[in-house]
Amino acid sequence: MDATDINNPQYFHKVVDCQWACPAHTNVPEYIRLIAQGRYTDAYMVNRESNVFPAILGRTCDRPCEPACRRGRVDTHPVAICRLKRVAADLKGEIKHLLPKIPAQKNGKRIACIGAGPASLTVANDLMPIGYEVTIFEKLDKPGGLMRSNIPAFRLPEQVLTEEVNLILDMGVEIRYNSPVKSMRELLASGYDAVFVGSGAPRGKDLELPGRHETDRIHIGIDWLESIAFGHIHSIGERVLIIGVGNTAMDCCRSSCRLGGKEIKVMARRPRPYFKASPWELEDAEEEGVEIVVNHAPKQFVIENGKLTGMIFERLEWDAQAKKSRTLDEVFYPADDVILAIGQENAFPWIERDLRIEFDKWGLPVVNETTFESTRAGVFFGGDSAFGPKNIIWAVEHGHQAAISIHNFCRSIPVTERPAAGMKLMSQKMGISEWSYHNDYNPVHRQKMKHVDLAERFRKLNIEVELGFDAEQTAREVERCLNCDIQTVFSAPRCIECDACIDVCPVQCLTITRNGEELDLRSRLSAPALNLDQALYVSPPLPHTQRIMVKDEDICVHCGLCAERCPTAAWDMQKFELAIAYADSTSCMNSYVPA
């Protein structure tokens, strides 16, 4: 293999599994260390720079970082990254003075954003500090998008949402409520320099089965949740069936618990391993007494005398891969209400089809995955509107990228010219056996989130269920982080091949051996490196024997013992900082550095 090019920022970035997996590349280990030091405001600001909504995401994020977390590979469970984010947000101090300054002198460019969800808000967040005038058109009378209309208040308290949304609106964004954009043609004619479509995927899928339109007790999940959020719905029947087992279904069943539902069943077509809902959402729903019924396909709504009495399902038996099924029999489940939570679709009835904004055969706009530009120059899409329903953190990342494109577009720079990411590497050595980070491995187990007790939480719709980590839980959880951003950096000319690093490494990830092809090399290491998703760090030839040092990045616990035991400092522990590019590239290079 060729020697690894560690000057490419993406090499060490990939070692930081959580940051790499985060769509917005949040610097997780850095903020966890700041929390450990009690520097909550700094931890919050490190978060805010990339993910914009730390308090919201600390409660609701889909957390792709956690399945990726290295701790999960060497211990049973990943670090509770998401809930630590909430700790930073809950305990932060005043931050107004740390936010980017908004220039009084504008740059003369006006941007229209459609929808006030996380995607548009991120665009505004990135463009306001550079002098743009941003106008957001919002259909509803409040900002936040699905974060307000669909994510229930028992998961995301309204004041948490409002506070973070206002940080952006208070930058001087012009927001027009109750202003659905009804014609893209008209909007394009009204003189904005660029348009960003962040209107989400607003249409809940329907289920056309016999009886569907003979009652008003069948609800479309996302519309029903919106009606609850805006105070139009206050109750539900005692027996509720939820069709579908995604995250929307989880919010629907748990909302039903709070509106008078007693016997609530989530009806799933497929077996449990194939559910779309995150495991923790399933757990939370079951804790609240919701029953999850697997292998049931809806067949028909049963209406008697104009009244919904229940539903007939086919009971299925699946093959081992849950690909093919066979119907066993039919069963009837009684119900007072049925909620359909089988997915969302994009819908753009307000975009005329002769504007050179192309749509594909599924009705999705044709959008460039890097620039987020549509087929019409100057019109950008992001969030759920671009590629269909995803989640908040993806909407944020789309917003960042679209903002870069808009800034380029307004300066007549090709949108394909993306500013490059940079990096900083800093030795963490403070003295003999002394490092600026806590390198001891703490075997403590993942802390369990405490919940408000069941009776209390059902009393009102908006009682936040999760209590957040207490001080002791926080202190323990932060120590579980392996500091994957503190990189092992190798200098081949210094190595005398004494084997000290290889002998001390607790997880056998180092080897000195003759070079070879990657697969051959992977099989010859101290412990075979079978996880092909993780890189091998390969050195140039070593001076004494021309062999190479190989490190399997997969399960290194960043304990620093290799560097501690190296007599020549050939290994060093260096903190890696990714400098992410944002629209305001000056702010990217001076990325938030805690004082």
Added chain:
Amino acid sequence: MPSIAKPLARHPALKQNELGLTIRDYEGSMSTLCAGCGHDSITAAIVRALWEISMQPHMLAKMSGIGCSSKTPAYFVNGAHGFNSAHGRMPAITTGAAAANRELTYIGVSGDGDSLSIGIGHMCHAIRRNVRMVYIIENNGVYGLTKGQFSASADVGSKSKRGEPNQFAPIDPVMLALSIGATFVARSFSGDKEQLVPILKAAFRHRGMALIDVISPCVTFNDHTGSTKSYLYTRKHAVSATDADLVPPASEIVANISAQDVTAVTLHDGSILRFRSVPEGYDPTDRVKVTSYLQQRQQKGEIITGLLFVNEHVPDMHEMNNTSDTPLARMPYEKLCPGSAALEQLQEEFR
């Protein structure tokens, strides 16, 4: 000395040996030696060899004297017995321990100072008695622990850290052992575990004493350019003469040892020591030939490594003395010490 304990985190795919133990179960305390010391690598080789042969930790006794090298038994197999004796007395103490309990497996770890200066007499007599043990000399040419004075293994002309050359002729433990009847003699290098681990595994199965001289650079006092025991010098001058591995009993490969294997020595416990390559005309069971081969090659400045000599026909100390099969340590007290009447009777026989 590292500030933290070795993390409990383990490689998720760690293999288990016949006892269900992983290699990490054979570790000891964290080393307090200088970072980069060859001794630590030997420790790692010992850990690997013991794990591979599925040694039961509680059946192992770790013996040592004084020196950096003699500290290392603390760094492997926490669950074993151990005795850290006075300077140079490891062979004598081990002889006593082996006499009292023949059931344990003994590993003595010593240094060139410990064994070739103050302890040389004890070492020679333990070799002559063929005490059943693995005897490792971690040979760095200096007294590491007392800050780098030349030891008796330092070559003439090899320079100290401050630049003075050594003037006294060296004692070569391999030649010495061969000359006084040693039955298993090897030399290796701390930086070559591929060679050292199989030698160690064979040593643990040898009938009597297995003596292994391991060049082990002292990174702090003897790893400079004028030294003949540095990493670089050893790498440049070491020549692996033999390539041996051990085929345990009850292994299918036993039947497959082909005629072209130069020499296959059957060990006492039925396992087979297979020499896959030796120099032409070399016979690892012929003491005279081995001695003269070594003399010739060493004259050329080569450091000959490998499992150099083995003789499985010499009885060990217990066999020579016809001692009881039951270890003395487990004999009932009355039998071990039958009282003054029995003593009187015994003495009577000599009157």
